[in-house]
Amino acid sequence: MRAHPAATLLPLLGLAAFFLLWEAVPLSGLVNPAFLPPPSVLPAAFLREWHSGQWMAAIGGSLGHYVLGLAIGVGLGIAAGTVTGLFRTAEGLTAWVVRVLRPVPGLAWVPFAIIWFGVNPSAAVFIIAIGVFWIVYFASHGAIRGVDRDLLELADAFGFRSAPERLIKVVWPAAMPGILVGVRTALGQAWMAVVAAEIFGVPGLGQRMMQASTLLATDIVVVYMLTMALLYGLIDAAFTALQARVLQWRA
Amino acid sequence: MAGLIGIRGLALTFTRDGTQTKVLDGLDLDIASGEFLAIVGASGVGKSTLLRVIAGLVRPSEGTVTVSPPEPGRRSVALVFQDARLLPWRRILDNVAFGLEKLKLPRAERKRRAQAALARVGLADLAGRWPFQLSGGQRQRVALARALAVEPHVLLMDEPFSALDALTREALQDELVRLCRAAGQTVLFVTHDIEEAVYLADRVVVLAGAPGSIRATHTLDAPHPRDRTAPALQETAQRIRADLTLTDRVAG
Ligand SMILES: Nc1ncnc2c1ncn2[C@@H]1O[C@H](COP(=O)(O)OP(=O)(O)OP(=O)(O)O)[C@@H](O)[C@H]1O
Ligand SMILES: [Mg+2]
Secondary structure, eight states: OOOOHHHHHHHHHHHHHHHHHHHHHHHHSSSSSTTTOOGGHHHHHHHHHHHTTHHHHHHHHHHHHHHHOOOOOOHHHHHHHHHHHHOOHHHHHHHHHHHHHHTTOGGGGHHHHHHOSSSHHHHHHHHHHHHHHHHHHHHHHHHHTTTTHHHHHHHHHHTSSHHHIIIIIIIHHHHHHHHEEEHHHHHHHHHHHHHHHHHHHOOOHHHHHHHHTTTTTTHHHHHHHHHHHHHHHHHHHHHHHHHHHHHTTOO | OOOEEEEEEEEEEEEEHHHHHHEEEEEEEEEETEEEEEEEOHHHSSSSHHHHHHSSSSOOOOEEEEEEOTTTTOOOOEEEESOOOOTTTTHHHHTGGGGGGGTOOOHHHHHHHHHHHHHHHOOOTTSOGGGSSSSSHHHHHHHHHHHTTTTOOOEEETTTTSSSOOHHHHHHHHHHHHHHHHHEEEEEEEEEEEHHHHHOSSSEEEEEEBBEEEEEEEOOOOOOOTTTOOHHHHOOOOOOOHHHHHHHHHOO
16 A cells, blocks of 8 residues: 555644644643643753653663563463453353453552562563453454354364364464454553553653652653653554554455 | 265254254265265255265264275365355465365475465466455365365365356366366265256265255266266256255155
8 A cells, every 4th residue: 555645744744733732822821831831841851851861761661561561461361362262161250250350440450569569660560461451351352252163164174173273273363353453452551551550669651750740840741741652653653564464464 | 996985874963952953864875986976955955064074073963974094194085165265364375285284294295285286276376365366266266276285085065166156167167077087086066056966976966855865866977078068967957856846845
C-alpha cells in the first residue's frame, strides 16, 4: 500500500494545530500558565532534566520495568488463554476466579506488590504484568476458542494429533491475528501501568512525574507525559510494522 | 490385486444430547490397488462420515476397517475436502508440504516432494503465493497436490469439485484422470454428481437409506480418456439414477 501524501501530512498538521492551540490557551490568559504550562516552556524544562541526568535515568528504569512486565504479562496471558481456550474443563474451573480477579484495578495491587517484593523493580514489574495479563488473556482465549474446527480436522487428517503439534501447526497461527490485537492494546496499557507501578518510589518516569507534581512543577510533569507518549508512539509504530509483516497472509 | 482397504460390517452411530442416530449400517467394501472407486448418494446419507472413518478421524461403532499400513515416508490415506481447506498463513508450497512435515523427512526432501506435487497439478509458478491470491480452482488443485505429496495408498476425495463452476470442474476431472491413471493411484471419490461418477470411476457404489448402506454397485470398463456423451456411460448413469429414486421411494 502506498500512502497518499495527504495521508502522511494530515496527522502532522493535526499535531501542529494541537500544539498551537495548547500554546494559545495559557498565553491568552484564559488559563493560569502554572496550571497549564505552554509548550514553549517545555524545552527549558527538558534541558534541566537532561543535564541533571534524570531524564535518561528515568527512561532507563521505566523501559526495564516496561519490557519485563510486558513480556511476563503477555507470556502468561497467552499461556492461560491457550489453556482455557482449548479445554472446556479449564474454562469452567476458572470462570468465576476470572470474574473475581478481573475487576481489581492495578493500583489496588500496589500494597501487595510492596509486601511481596519490597520497594524495588520486581514490584513495578509485577504491577505492569498484571495490568497487561488480562488484556492478553481475554484476547488469546477468544482467538483460540474461535479457531476454525475444519482446520483442526485437517491437522487430524494429516496425522497431527498430539496437543503440541496441533498448537504449533494450527491453533497458534490461526489465533495469531486476535492475539496480536490484544498485545497491541497491552503495549499502551503497560505504559499506564508504569505510572501506577512507580508512584511508590521505584525509580523511573512515573516516580519522576510524581516528584514533580508534588512540587507543582507542572512543566516537568508535562515533559515526562510527552516522553511517555513518544516512547509509546515509537513502540506502537514498530509493533504495527511487525504486525503487518507477520500477518501479510491476510487479504 | 491386493485390497488396500477392507471394510467389514461397518456401522456408525452418533450420540448427541442423549439421542442416538445411526448413520451407517452393515457396510462391506473392498478397494483394490489401482482402482478408481466412486461413491454416490443423497445428501446426508453418510458419505463424508464413511471417508472420515476410513481416514481414522472417527471410530466405527461396529465392524472393522482395515487400511494397508504405509511404508516410511508415505501415508495410507490422504483426504481432499470439498473446500480446499488451505492454511491461510502458509504460502502455497508450504501448504503442499504440510502433510510431509509429519513424515520425518529431511527438509530438502520435503521441499523437493512438495515442488514435484505442485508441478504435477500445474501450479509450480504459484509456489510463493498466499492462498488468498488464488482462484477457487487453483486452491482445489493445491489441496490435491497436498494430498498427492504424501504418496497415499488411497486418495480419499469428498466432493472435491462440487464448489467449482462447470468448466473448471470438467478441467479438474480430466486432470485427475490423467494424474491418477498414469500413476496407478487408487482413489475413493465421493460425489452426488452421477455424471461425474460414471466419467471417472471403474466402479460406482450407490449408498442409500437411513442408516446408509450399499444399495447397488456398477462397473464401468470404458477406457480412459472417456467420452462424456458415450451411450454406455449414459446408460449406467440412468441405472444409478433409478437406484437412487427407488431407494427414495422405499425410504419415504
Ligand atoms: N459429528 C456429528 N454428530 C452427529 N451427527 C452427525 C455428525 N456428522 C454427521 N452427522 C450426521 O450424519 C449424517 C451423515 O452426514 P454426512 O456428512 O456423512 O453426509 P453426506 O452424505 O456427506 O452428505 P452431503 O452430501 O450433504 O455432504 C447426517 O444426517 C449428519 O447430520
Ligand atoms: Mg459430505
